Amino acid sequence: MKGTQTHEGATDPGTDGPTDADGGRLVGSDRVLAVLKELARYPEGVGLEELTRVIGSPKPTVHRALAALRRAGLAGQDARGHYALGDEFLRMAFAHHESRPDHVRVRPVLEALAQRFGETAHYAVLDGREVVYRAKVDPPSGAVRLTSMVGGRNPAHATGVGKLLLARHLETLAEVEAWIGGSALERRTPRTLCTADALHRELETIRERGYSLDDQENEPGVNCLALPVYATSPRTPSGAVSVSALTYRTPLSTLVEAADEIRALLGPLGEPHR
Incomplete structure (x- = not known):
């Protein structure tokens, strides 16, 4: 990313x-x-x-x-x-970053995900029209790694973590249109969803299946699967974790097939509390 x-x-x-x-x-x-x-x-x-x-x-x-x-x-x-x-x-x-409870609690999960898939794991939160990466764990091996960094930002509509979190906030087409406002959505790649209708349909799909995908929408050659994290609230996601992979190394279909396994690694952090 x-x-x-x-x-x-x-x-x-x-x-x-x-x-x-x-x-x-x-x-x-x-x-x-x-x-x-x-x-x-x-x-x-x-x-x-x-x-x-x-x-x-x-x-x-x-x-x-x-x-x-x-x-x-x-x-x-x-x-x-x-x-x-x-x-x-x-x-x-660093003192401020390390003291964040969500970062501290999620990091072991990111380490397990990076170890399991040999790809980069992120934890990100929503900040307006962007996501901010709070934590990142690179795979223990592999010559090619992602350029994302802790504190870095990307457009929410173009990322798996961003779309997953937007799905919890923007439930109607009118809400999506209001969120977009008068500023056009940036087209990061030919696959980026840049219209209100397309983004609304995607958010509906995310709510139905419980996870989000980034099919080379933010960067060519990189895809990811994202799941919600309930680190600071029992019902509202504090952020989202993702496994971000190079497409030639880990196809998107492999991540989809492992969605339940990723959810299991999250444990209680991945489940809302009623």
Whole structure:
């Protein structure tokens, strides 16, 4: 599954820096946050000149933002003078991630799924029009692996986990149409469902059979089967698990045949409580 990265600030030729999503000039804390987000794109660090060019602000402005981040421990500078996310930022991020009860409880299931199928297992939650991957376990062996990552996002309508969770929220065609609104659904592949009618029919099918499929709808050559997880609520799924497989290695039919086995591995996490 491919992750997408977007730049929150585009250079406004009429100002000395980037603009926010509403077209307003980034100032103060907004610019500091823009620099912080840009640093996340450079795990090996980035020089001030390059960061200034990408952010689109004067060098002194970017330098002040970096100084503020360094004082808070959210950015650091190595011997080459390159900047990267700081240890305090990583500590907070991982502490927050690891403390999530759904992530902790689901991970053993993901490990079992990755071991059993030799494919990647995910746990994801719904966030508006996208899914966010909270946990991922790669297979113990295999030369080719998926590029998805924890914290990565994909369109809900194009993924197995996303469609499964949407099926619990959008029960009528009118609800699907309202969810789509005035923004067209992104066509990730020729198989992506991009109309309200097609998505509504798919969600009805998912409710009937109890699992969701992604038949190369998000990325060519990758399919998956997804099931709900009831980690934090007895009746409403907190998220969904999926086995995401390379089609040449594990056909979709193999995953469908194993749906009951996957549900059994989930155990109580996969069953709503009345």
